Amino acid sequence: MKTFVIACLWCVTLLTVPQSQAALQIVTTTEDLAAIAKAVxxxxxxxxxxxxxxxxxxxxQAKPSMIRKVYGADxxxxxxxxxxxGWLPPLLRSGRNSQVLPGNPGYLDLSTTVTLLGKPTGPVTxxxxxxxxxxxxxxxxxPKNGLLMAQAITERLVALDPDHSNAYQRNLASFQQRLTDKMKEWQATLTPLKGDKVIAYHTSLIYLATAFGFQIVDEVEPKPGIAPTAAHLNRLIKRIEDDQIKLLIMESYYEQRSAKFLQDKTGIRIGVIPQSVGAMPGIGDYIQLFDTIATTLKQAGTF
Ligand SMILES: [Zn+2]
Structure with missing residues (x-):
């Protein structure tokens, strides 16, 4: 049955993808990557x-529209x-486009362009x-990684479409200039957070913390991807009180009941931030993402 469904999706795909495409077709797994690609x-x-x-x-969840996008991508x-x-490998198998498979010029894994933090040191179970x-x-x-990601995307665009090399390089220079200027502004806005201890919901904010000089000392999730338990929340209440932690930062897609519970018990303030371009209305590009994060944290931290 599964094979039949995939075969049908495949027929629909073949019938609906236009054959001649002038502009380079780019598919991204997230809107942040799409925003940076658009900028350059x-x-x-x-x-x-x-x-x-x-x-x-x-x-x-893989949908026919996603398979079509993978099939038509350069x-x-x-x-x-x-x-x-959890979801890209099966999508790539259904997409039947060798150009965008690992090892080919149409495949760019941006994690290879930055220094990753939080590598587990011992064995993972x-x-x-x-x-x-x-x-x-x-x-x-x-945002410093945004500079590196833009650079890597530009290099790949130039390799795939050398005719527009000058335009890509110009766009990259202007994006990097705007981002660098903005980074000074965000640093200034978030100066009061420097050195502060903060609670996060998931282990997703270490890069943000590194960029703006605050420390994530604990998470609402007892382990990554595991829902909070009463025992863990009680332990957090003690931690928040002992360390006088004033701010809890979390993404908008997580449940907020646990954070509200911690707030009721300790008075900790909650900053619900967008984690991605498109997470909230009005965040259409990578710079607006950090504009909103900086404003949200400023309001949540009341500084
Ligand atoms: Zn994660």
Missing amino acids: GGDHIKVHSLTPGSRDPHFA LLLLIGADMEI RDMGDVHTQGNPHYWLD
Whole structure:
């Protein structure tokens, strides 16, 4: 039955993909990658994200529309470091496009372009939760990594489409300039957070913490991907009180009951931040993402 469904999806795919495409067709696993690609590719590329920024990127369900996008792509950009391990490999098998398979010019894993943090030091076992063995994949939340990702995407666009090399290089220079200027502004806004101890929901904020100089000392999840238990929340209450932790930062797609419970018991403030472009209305590009994060943390931290 499963084979039959995939075969049918495949027929639909063949019938609906246009054969001649002038602009480079780019498919990304997240909206952050799509936004950075758009910033450097401009009008010479067409970009489609496979997942919306409002959803948890660890999970996605393969749909015929996603298979069609993979089939028609010249280039696939992914976060890598096992972020999409649960859903991208089967999608690539159904997409039947060798150009965008690992090792080919149409496959770019951006995790290879940055320094990953949080690599587990000892052996990884199942009871450690959803630990990413290659390191923490939430690296786009450090804007310095955005500079490196833009650079790597530009190099690949130039290799695939050398005719527009000048345009890509120009767009890259202007994106990097805007981002570098903005980084100074965000640093200034978030200076009061420097050195502060903060609680996160999931182990997703170490890059943001590194970028802006605060410390994540604990998480609402007892282990990555594992729902909080009463015992863990009680332990956190004690930790928040002992260490006088004032701020809990979490992504908008997690349940907020546990955070509200901690707030009721300790008075800790909660900052619900967008984790991706498209996570909330008005966040259409990578710079607006950090604009919103900086404003949200400023309001939540009341500084
Ligand atoms: Zn994660």
